[in-house]
Amino acid sequence: MTLNSAVDDNLHVGAVTGRYVLGNRSSLRGVNVFACRLRSVSPTSFVAAAPVVGKVGDVITASFGPFGTLHGRITRHVVDGFVVDVDADTSKRNELSARIDAFRDRIWTGVADKRAEKRFMPGDPRSVVILADGSVQPCLIVDYSASGAAVSAELDPAIGQTLTVGQVAGTVVRLFDVGFAVHFDNPQRGDDIEDLLAAPDEWSEAVAVLKARHIDTDEGELNDLTDYGY
Incomplete structure (x- = not known):
């Protein structure tokens, strides 16, 4: 694929998890670095589901294993995250285009990440965390099993x-x-767990509180997600 032919050729993905930061200040664990789920990617933009959606115009630095680190700004919000225009020169865009081609080839040849078979990614990763005092925080379910889940939130x-x-x-x-x-607290049945974890309506209400906030964090290289140990 050449850059000219790939500009509007978004690759739709559903099982690529990454991480991102917003803004320009040193990041603090659990506050400014969040997990996200890549929805689609092209050499010029990407769409991601995210627990903290920032504001239109906010700087984003995101890292996705197959596609590397992507820099850009939020151009609009979608129902579960944001759209980012990638800020890169022609060389970087061509490199991203090659990565997209390689990932597409991997999908068609059936090469999969063996680790992904041990856990599951929900179709809709939006949910909420409810604390003991009744307060609610929007969150992203990174992945889950019958015994636990990896969660990303501003918490x-x-x-x-x-x-x-x-x-x-x-x-x-x-x-x-x-x-x-x-x-x-109790192991969950595989047929029921995704429905029990999901809370898109409550997520929409909770994320509205965070949407207007600006989070300043350091731009920098981000590493891939690892084992969560739940």
Whole structure:
């Protein structure tokens, strides 16, 4: 694929998780670095589901394993995240175009990440975290299993803290740089868990509070997501 032919040829993806920061100030774990889910990508823009959507015009630095680190600005919001125009010169855009081609080839040849088979990514990653005092925070479900979930939110909980993700109660068992791992109080049935974790209506209400806020963080290289240990 050449750059000219790829400008409007968005590759739609659903199982690529990354991380991002907003703005220009040093990031703090659990506050300014968040997980996100890539929805589509082209050499000129990308769409991502995200727990903190920022404002139109905010600077974004995002990292997705197959596509590298992408810099740009939010141009508009979508129902579960934002659209970013990629800020790159022709060389960088051609490099991204080549990465998109390689990823598309991997999809068609059936090459998959073995680790992804051990956990599941919800079709709709939007949800909310409900704290013991009844306060609600929008969050993104990074992935889940019958026993727990990895969650990204503008929240820095303590290990051992109890909370509810969607409708599932659990305990925070691990912190990592884009969020935290929750171990469910009771194992969940595979057929039911995604519906129990999802809370798109509550998410929409909760994210409206954060949408107008500006979060200044450092632009910089971001690493891939790792094992969450829930």
